[in-house]
Amino acid sequence: MNSSVTAQAERRRTFAIISHPDAGKTTLTEKFLLYAGAVVEAGSVKAKGQNRSATSDWMELEQKRGISITSAVMQFDYRGHTINLLDTPGHRDFSEDTYRVLAAVDAVVMVLDSAKGIEPQTLKLFEVCRARRLPVLTFLNKFDRPGLDPLELLDEIESKINLRPTPVTWPVGDANDFHGVIDRRRKKFIRFTRVARGSTIAPEEELSFEQAAADEGILWQRAIDGCGLLDAVGADLDMQSFLAGESTPLFVGSALTDFGVRALLDAVVDLVPPPPPRPDIAGVRRPIDAPCSAFVFKVQANMDRSHRDRIAFVRICSGKFERGMTMTVSRTGKPFATKYASTVFGAERSTVDEAYPGDVVGLVNANGLQLGDTLYDDVPVTFPGIPRFAPELFTNARPKDTNRVKQFRRGIEVLEEEGVVQVLRDPAMGDAALVLAAVGQLQFEVFAYRLDSEFNAPVELTGSPYQAIRGTDEASADRLREIGGIRILCRADGSLVALFENIYRLQRLLNDEPKLTLNSLSVE
Ligand code: G4P
Secondary structure, eight states: OOHHHHHHHHHEEEEEEEEOTTSSHHHHHHHHHHHTTSOSSTTSSOOOGGGOOGGGOOSHHHHHHTOOOSOOEEEEEETTEEEEEEOOOOSSSOOHHHHHHTTSOSEEEEEEETTTBSOHHHHHHHHHHHHTTOOEEEEEEOTTSOOOOHHHHHHHHHHHHOOEEEESEEEESOTTSOOEEEETTTTEEEEOOOOSSOSSOOOOEEEOHHHHHHHHHHHHHHHHHHHHHHHHTTOOOOHHHHHTTSEEEEEEOBTTTTBSHHHHHHHHHHHSOOOOOEEOTTSOEEOTTSSOEEEEEEEEEOSSTTTTOEEEEEEEEESOEETTOEEEETTTOOEEEOOSEEEEETTEEEEOOEEOTTOEEEESSOTTOOTTOEEESSSOOOOOOOOOOOOOEEEEEEESOGGGHHHHHHHHHHHHHHTSSEEEEOTTTGGGSEEEEESSHHHHHHHHHHHHHHHOOOEEEEEOOOOEEEEEOHHHHHHHHTSTTEEEEEOTTSOEEEEESOHHHHHHHHHHOTTSOOBOOSOO
């Protein structure tokens, strides 16, 4: 038994934050870094407009759109633990990359805007968490300003996503007139001190229940009554259902004014599980102290335009990773030398010499690696691939310049392998007329931009009439071809899909011809 690997893994907490844009994910991330002492002043992760920090904006397209497409990992130490916070790219159009990050974490923090509750993107991201049975901590943010009644928010979480909230902290005063929170487990009142948009850590004053009752009067009584209700319905922290992704410890606060952030970060350390042994494709868990193994959850080419390189982001699953070690790619059986291993934060890279389960490493020069690949040392293992996601948007694509078809093909090959978009082909037409599929519009933009700028092969994207996609097989495809408004195409792995111009026709078919194979492609 390799005790140092086990001990290192025990110290790791690997998680991501999911939220709808503007709920406060960036602000919360900054505050986490601030509390951990990883930055001295909040504002270094994000600065808007002209002042935007160069660290998270290395790509021209990102700069143009003022968004962050690349996901990086932020690693920091807190209370003797090593925290890996994987960034889910946050912007209005999200992409499959956002989902893929969720395949590499052990838990998520779901940030809700208290005035809005569960918003559409949170819902979509949560569905991926549910499919993976990820434990979820919930943060009700922006309590410093008017919002919904907290009991209403609890109801909304339970009814919209079927996750049982178990408040660890509970507000005193409502969102219009916020006085602080009750820490239900420690039986303390934590008073909210309004600070000017703090870029430094705000003081948190702790009071006993007696003192709080004397100070806060009727508001305190109401909060205590609320807690009584929670007690009565048994809404208490329950580790078993939390770890199974069935209940969610809930925290109330305000990232901007620094309130409730420490309690949440403490909960990441205390409640999020350390990296568990990962099951392989046969369902056998590879022990944490087995020889090093990792899987690729993101591939990004040309991050550094001057080097034309390709980085594969891997999550370490077992053993100790040492830079320079030669691992085996399970798909090809070929060796992979890890000479260039780094952490990537925006444009900045620093060399990683060793890493442990739960950590993320960027392998540079990763030409032999694909999304979902497993790497191992010594004892072979293959982990399940990265799930694919049901695309919701479709567009036709063809080369603008017929003299550059070769470059176009090459570009498609690279971008498809990276998973920038899903490429659907009509075997009769080849690459001359493709259909691209994605979960977010931004994926198409990135695809077109990169084909043009990296392969000098401009692409023409034209709207496609399709509204829905289903997986099918040869037998059903023959029947579907007889019906108008349906197109049968091939995915990269050779499987067949049917695209529908009209969602109602699809629904009718599902009713009228139940024997047809029309599988929904939700998280696979
Ligand atoms: P995101 O990454 O989830 O998209 O959200 P982000 O942190 O960028 O926050 C979105 C907006 O909400 C920002 O305001 C931010 O200051 C504000 N915000 C975040 N947390 C809180 C909170 O606890 N209370 C209040 N009142 N506001 C909060 P902005 O005006 O869009 O940007 P900025 O000019 O303040 O940076």
